[in-house]
Amino acid sequence: MRKVYVAVVLLGTLAIVGQHLMSPSIGRAVSPEDFAGACAPCGAPCPSKK
């Protein structure tokens, strides 16, 4: 199990770093709730907006 964990931690960290470096930077970290019309933590719209 330890070997699996070493692999997961190293590959996971590498994937995060790679994905971060290859993605556009948007500045401040955001949550979907920060966007107009969001009615839930995932950014779903309010029932009344439909």
Place this chain on the structure above:
Amino acid sequence: MTSTTLAAPQARAGLVADRLFFGLAVFATAVLVALVLLDGQPLSAALILGGFGLGVAFLKAEFSYTASWRRFLTRGEAGGLIGGLIVVAVAALAVVPVAALLPNYGGAIAPLGPSLVIGAFVFGIGMQLANGCGSGTLYTAGGGSGRMLIALAFFMAGSVFGSLSLPSFLALGGIDPVLASDYLGPWGGLALTLASIALAAALIATIARKRGASFRPSRNYVVGGIAIGLLCIFVFAAGGHPWSVTFGYTVWGAKIASALGFDLTQAAFWQWPGPKQALASSVLSDTSSLTDFGMIFGAMAAAAAAKPFAAGAWPPAKSLLAAAVGGLLMGWGARLGFGCNIGAFVGGVASGSLHGWVWFGLALAGSLVGIRLRPLFGLSRE
């Protein structure tokens, strides 16, 4: 005594720090903190460190929503459940008034409808099969449970399926979020929220007493509950919203699916502004991912500092299957139910949002079903 070998260090008298995994956890955290600081985002670094603190606090306090709900449902013991309410009460002290008074802050809200009801119920089944909820999956996977690594992988997959299902379930109808502070103002909303938590604690304690069981939380749950509640406030201050866990899993799963060639960009969920931006941007731009990463590495550091890390054998195949099924159900349920024990229950109730209590009741009912299903996978009902 310390060890840096890949083989687990042998426990002798006293503590054996697992220097390899402690070092890996600290190194990975430092890398992520450095990356966001290079982007000029100190609040993102604060979210990673807040998550790290939560990982340490959950692991050291052995704080488990899943086990404490199960102890309540099977034996009537309510100490753990009341310990969980301590977290909510502490967090509410800051979240309700600040979210109502300051423009850059908001509570965890969600609509009430079939999606919430079905999602919370299914999540409750899944958490008992996986033996961990959203936060529990993070800190036990980070703490060295290979079984929960499986649960985490399937949680991610389930939440991507959930993201594809959610729009059709929302189309079934519902009502807009009901927030105490919208009706009573910031301080009246806080008073009603604290009163609702006290009422729930009294009700739970009464049930425990009638069943002849204990309702007093252990010292670990009191101290851990206060520490976790304070860390929830820290994460709220840094992120602008209450701590949430499962949206991060959805983003990770969607990014992996996209890397494998699946095009999610046309799905309705991924066209909503928030998810759309999360799918296109760096994973370190998503607040829940930042705390999730911190929590995994915090739990890993805490576990490795105390004993040989991940030194146990893999559990039986049936137990791994339960983790996989539970993870899938939790992932799907979390998307439909607008979060897990943290995002929906702790965040929702601490924001004074009615959906938090609805989620709690339905997830508790789902847990009852999940407990009955556990023997099918070779797991005890207790």
